[in-house]
Amino acid sequence: MAKTTIVATIGPASDNPSTLLALHRAGMTVARLNGSHSSLDWHKATIALIRETLPELPILLDIPGRKIRTIQLREEPSFNVGDRVILTTDLSHDGSEKVPVNYDLFHSKLRVGVRIYADDGTLSFLVEKVSGRDVQVVAETAGTLKSRKGINVPEIDLGQELVTPRDREMITFAKSTGVDFVGISFVESSRHVEAIRSLIEATTPQIVAKVENQGGLDHLDEIAKATDIIMIDRGDLSVETSIDHVSIYQKKIISAAQQYGKPVIVATELLHSMIESPLPTKAEISDVTNSVIDGASAVMLSGETAVGKFPVEAVARLRSIVTLAEAHRHASAPALANTAASHNDLRAATQALARTLPISKIVVLSRTGYAARLVSMAQIQQPIIAVGNDTALVRSWNLLPGTVGVHLPHVSITADSAGTIALEALWTSGHITQSDVVLVVLATTNDADASLSFLQTVRVGQLAEQQAWPLAESLEAA
Structure with missing residues (x-):
C-alpha cells in the first residue's frame, strides 16, 4: 500500500454517496472542499454527507483568504487577442458588460501598463485605462473569463489586509462544522499563520499554509516552522513568480517542510487532462512521479475529481503512479534525507x-x-x-x-x-x-x-x- 496521501476535491462530479465511496476505495484519503466555490449551505451539506458516508475521512476546507477572484457571473465573456474587457469592483454587474472582482480596492491599486493574469495564468490582460471603479484591459490571450476564477497582479502589492472578514466568517464556519484542516491562501509570514491560529483557538482544525507567491518563498522557513502543513499551490505560484521556476520552487518548499518535519501537499494540475480524458499524459505521470520522489507527503486533485468526467479513474491512476514512485524512492533513498x-x-x-x-x-x-x-x-x-x-x-x-x-x-x-x-x-x-x-x-x-x-x-x-x-x-x- 502506498503511503503518499491522496487529497481529492469534492464537487458536482463527486458529491454523492456512491462516488465518495468509490473514490475512497480507489485511494482517496482526504476530502477537500474549495471554499471559493459554491455557497456555505452547499459546503455544510457536503461536509455532513462526507461525515455520514465516510466518518473517518479527514476534511480539508480551503478558504478564499486574500485571493482575488471574479464573482459568480450570469454571463461569462469570451474574447480574442486584442479585445477589450472591463473588470470592475462594482458588484452589481453580471458579466454581460463588466466583470466584477471581489476586492473592493482593486481599481485603486492599478495603473496603465500593468499586466493582469486570470485562471492560473492561462489568461493575460494589459491595463489600458482606469476610470472610477472600472479597469479596462486588453486581452493578450484568447479565452473565456469564468466565474470565481483567480486574478493575479504580480507586479503590484495590492495591500490587502492579513485576515479578511471573509476569513473570519470561514474560520467560524470551519469550527462549527468540525472540519479537520483549513487551507490558507497566500501565506507570507509566520504572523499570518498565528493570526489564523488565534481565530481557531483549538488544536483542530489544523492549518495548511499555501505557499503560492514570492512573499511565501522569501519567508519559507518561518512559515514551515509555524504551520501544521504546507501546500504548494503551483497554479498561483507559477503566475506570481515564474512558471519556468515552479519545479525548482517545489523542491525548495518540500525541502523546507522536511527540515521542520511538516507534511507537504503538492497541488494543481497533477492529472489535469483527466478532467476530459480517461488517461493522463506522459508528462503528468512524470510530474506526479517526481513529486513523490522529491518527498511529497500528499498529492492533490482539483478539477479532476470536482468537475471531471473521470473522478474515480483519476484517483485510481494517481494511486498507481504514487505506488510505483514510492517503490523507487525507497530503493534509492539515503538513510535519512533532509532532516534537521x-x-x-x-x-x-x-x-x-x-x-x-x-x-x-x-x-x-x-x-x-x-x-x-x-x-x-x-x-x-x-x-x-x-x-x-x-x-x-x-x-x-x-x-x-x-x-x-x-x-x-x-x-x-x-x-x-x-x-x-x-x-x-x-x-x-x-x-x-x-x-x-x-x-x-x-x-x-x-x-x-x-x-x-x-x-x-x-x-x-x-x-x-x-x-x-x-x-x-x-x-x-x-
Whole structure:
C-alpha cells in the first residue's frame, strides 16, 4: 500500500454517496472542499454527507483568504487577442458588460501598463485605462473569463489586509462544522499563520499554509516552522513568480517542510487532462512521479475529481503512479534525507529500527500529534498506527503519509500503556495480529527539542500469549 496521501476535491462530479465511496476505495484519503466555490449551505451539506458516508475521512476546507477572484457571473465573456474587457469592483454587474472582482480596492491599486493574469495564468490582460471603479484591459490571450476564477497582479502589492472578514466568517464556519484542516491562501509570514491560529483557538482544525507567491518563498522557513502543513499551490505560484521556476520552487518548499518535519501537499494540475480524458499524459505521470520522489507527503486533485468526467479513474491512476514512485524512492533513498538536527533522534531511531529489524507495523502513542507527524516523515515502508484519545485530532492524522489514526478514548498516552493497554486495544480491534512485530514510539512533548522518551519492539504473538488476550477477537483469527 502506498503511503503518499491522496487529497481529492469534492464537487458536482463527486458529491454523492456512491462516488465518495468509490473514490475512497480507489485511494482517496482526504476530502477537500474549495471554499471559493459554491455557497456555505452547499459546503455544510457536503461536509455532513462526507461525515455520514465516510466518518473517518479527514476534511480539508480551503478558504478564499486574500485571493482575488471574479464573482459568480450570469454571463461569462469570451474574447480574442486584442479585445477589450472591463473588470470592475462594482458588484452589481453580471458579466454581460463588466466583470466584477471581489476586492473592493482593486481599481485603486492599478495603473496603465500593468499586466493582469486570470485562471492560473492561462489568461493575460494589459491595463489600458482606469476610470472610477472600472479597469479596462486588453486581452493578450484568447479565452473565456469564468466565474470565481483567480486574478493575479504580480507586479503590484495590492495591500490587502492579513485576515479578511471573509476569513473570519470561514474560520467560524470551519469550527462549527468540525472540519479537520483549513487551507490558507497566500501565506507570507509566520504572523499570518498565528493570526489564523488565534481565530481557531483549538488544536483542530489544523492549518495548511499555501505557499503560492514570492512573499511565501522569501519567508519559507518561518512559515514551515509555524504551520501544521504546507501546500504548494503551483497554479498561483507559477503566475506570481515564474512558471519556468515552479519545479525548482517545489523542491525548495518540500525541502523546507522536511527540515521542520511538516507534511507537504503538492497541488494543481497533477492529472489535469483527466478532467476530459480517461488517461493522463506522459508528462503528468512524470510530474506526479517526481513529486513523490522529491518527498511529497500528499498529492492533490482539483478539477479532476470536482468537475471531471473521470473522478474515480483519476484517483485510481494517481494511486498507481504514487505506488510505483514510492517503490523507487525507497530503493534509492539515503538513510535519512533532509532532516534537521532537532528532529534527528526521533526520526533516525525509528527509521534505523524499521530498516534493520523485522518490524511489520509501527505504533505511535501521541497526545498532540507531534510524534505521529515526525514518524510519518521518516520515509519508512511499514504502516503507522497513530493512537490518541482526541477524536478530531486522531482523524486528522489520516492525512499523514502511511498513517492510520486510531481513537482509543480510554487509553492514557503514556509509556506504561505502551506495553499492554494500548496494544491490547489494538489487538482487540484487529489493527495488530499474532504475526506482527511492532515498534512502539512515544515522545513526551511537542517541543522542537523534545527527546525520545520511549521506544520498544514487541512481538505481538508472545505478548498476547503472556497476557492471555483472546485470539478469536483479532483479525488474524478471523
